[in-house]
Amino acid sequence: MSHLFETYARSDIELVDGHDAYVVDALGNEYLDFGAGIGVMNLGYHPSSVQAAVEKQIKGIWHTSNLYKSTLQERVAGLLTQGTDRLVFFANSGAEANEAALKLARRYTGKHKIMNFAQAFHGRTYGALSLTPVTAYQAGYGVDQDVVTVPFNQQAAIDQLDDTFAAVILEVVQGEGGIHVADRSWLQRLVNKAQHLGVLVIVDEVQSGMGRTGSLYAYEQFDIVPDIVTVAKALANGLPVGAMIGQAKLGTAFQPGSHGTTFGGNPVVMASAYAVLQSLTPEFLADVQQKGLAIMHDLVQGSQDLQQVKAIRGLGLMIGIELTTDVQPVLMKLRERGILALAAQGNTLRLLPVLTMNEQEMHAGVMTILTTIGES
Ligand SMILES: Cc1ncc(COP(=O)(O)O)c(C=O)c1O
Structure with missing residues (x-):
């Protein structure tokens, strides 16, 4: 029996470690983190100066x-x-x-x-x-x-x-x-x-x-x-x-x-x-802007034929994909595919990636997200 109040609908994976833009569960599985602990781990896991x-x-x-x-x-x-x-x-x-x-x-x-x-x-x-x-x-x-x-x-x-x-x-x-x-x-x-x-x-x-x-x-x-x-x-x-x-x-x-x-x-x-x-230097912030534009471009291009995508909104690396289908099964499927993301009100898939995630990781992650939405 759990001794915790049921204020959260918790997933059954337990995250025990992380590095860069990845978290690692108790079984050793790695996940690319598009949730960043709900917008907290902006510099990733174990950033050396911090x-x-x-x-x-x-x-x-x-x-x-x-x-x-x-x-x-x-x-x-x-x-x-x-x-x-x-x-x-x-x-x-x-x-x-x-x-x-x-x-x-x-x-x-x-x-x-x-x-x-x-x-x-x-x-x-x-x-x-x-x-x-x-x-x-x-x-x-x-x-x-x-x-x-x-x-x-x-x-x-x-x-x-x-x-x-x-x-x-x-x-x-x-x-x-x-x-x-x-x-x-x-x-x-x-x-x-x-x-x-x-x-x-x-x-x-x-x-x-x-x-x-x-x-x-x-x-x-x-x-x-x-x-x-x-x-x-x-x-x-x-x-x-x-x-x-x-x-x-x-x-x-x-x-x-x-x-x-x-x-x-x-x-x-x-x-x-x-x-x-x-x-958070000017160069760091410019890089976030650049990645934000790149991810938006990927999402807009890649969702053109997806009826499941109702709208894409965001600024920088704070992005929402409003779906016509239920967001929860999409999040579960993404987890199975090694990606953590979030939901927000109005059936929105919310992306708050670790800001230090590199462009290749981000691009690959977005492609998996689009494929998964397409299958929903
Ligand atoms: C815009 C905004 N304000 C306030 C809060 C509350 O912050 P905390 O959970 O640290 O109390 C949140 C948390 O998600 C938030 O997104």
């Missing part, structure tokens, strides 16, 4: 609490804010980063109402769950009612925005919701109106950030400047972390005691995050 940084820190201090000065946190915050006038709060997960954003926005504006979007996903803690409009996730929990859900990429969202809102929160590329990329002009109009009204714009980059779409943050490709950005997942390439990055003017809303966490910004995690951020 591993060396973590090993070095493990030999020093593992934990100090946030009662003491932290040069490591300052360094990571420096790389996250990229020389701009912004401040960072470190947490342990994406949901926690969003909780921090929600608290900061409400305290700073003195208002409570939040605008969010259909198909959004912001996490499972109470605040983040309240911003995640999926009945199956919210049912029975008594979520926060001060949330107004509007359609993504629709003028109706902009029309409904007024100065009674504290903030609007969105993913510029919705991940769990099925890989929906924001329309550039719509997003710019939304952000302009919000900022004109004094409504804070929170961009959740938990899945789309850290190079996933070919820029450090996906929002950079939309020419907007959010008031708050949240990241997590790939920031420490597999160690638990979250960060909320806010414009410095918002700093007045948080004083000692306003918010906190025991583990957030832990030294081992920060050592990893610092090494990860140092790896």
Whole structure:
């Protein structure tokens, strides 16, 4: 009998090791990883610079609490804010980063109402769950009612925005919701109106950030400047972390005691995050963009005669293939063929490959994915 709550429908393979873009199961089978631990292992398994940084820190201090000065946190915050006038709060997960954003926005504006979007996903803690409009996730929990859900990429969202809102929160590329990329002009109009009204714009980059779409943050490709950005997942390439990055003017809303966490910004995690951020050079990001274009080209060309493919969407290496057939059997078949991938809402096959996967591996993987879809 399992002693775990059944919150996950787990596959029966157990992953015990990995190298580069591959994971290895307990029986020694290798899988090319187009899921990256749900968008976490962006630099693959055992990336040498990250591993060396973590090993070095493990030999020093593992934990100090946030009662003491932290040069490591300052360094990571420096790389996250990229020389701009912004401040960072470190947490342990994406949901926690969003909780921090929600608290900061409400305290700073003195208002409570939040605008969010259909198909959004912001996490499972109470605040983040309240911003995640999926009945199956919210049912029975008594979520926060001060949330107004509007359609993504629709003028109706902009029309409904007024100065009674504290903030609007969105993913510029919705991940769990099925890989929906924001329309550039719509997003710019939304952000302009919000900022004109004094409504804070929170961009959740938990899945789309850290190079996933070919820029450090996906929002950079939309020419907007959010008031708050949240990241997590790939920031420490597999160690638990979250960060909320806010414009410095918002700093007045948080004083000692306003918010906190025991583990957030832990030294081992920060050592990893610092090494990860140092790896995300302009060359690295350009390579992600290039691979994103190549994979899209392969997918569009290869799916022309496949009735099972309804739509292909994405940005960089965050890609969704909406199917007319059930996605789960396709994922199972892919596993048998040595490929791990993900599902997202709306019968979407979601690809979040390890960013360091080489082009040949990626191309071969995509061909297997297309063949498998074609057989479904
Ligand atoms: C966009 C987005 N926000 C928030 C979260 C929640 O992150 P975590 O599971 O680390 O709490 C996720 C997780 O999938 C996500 O994709």
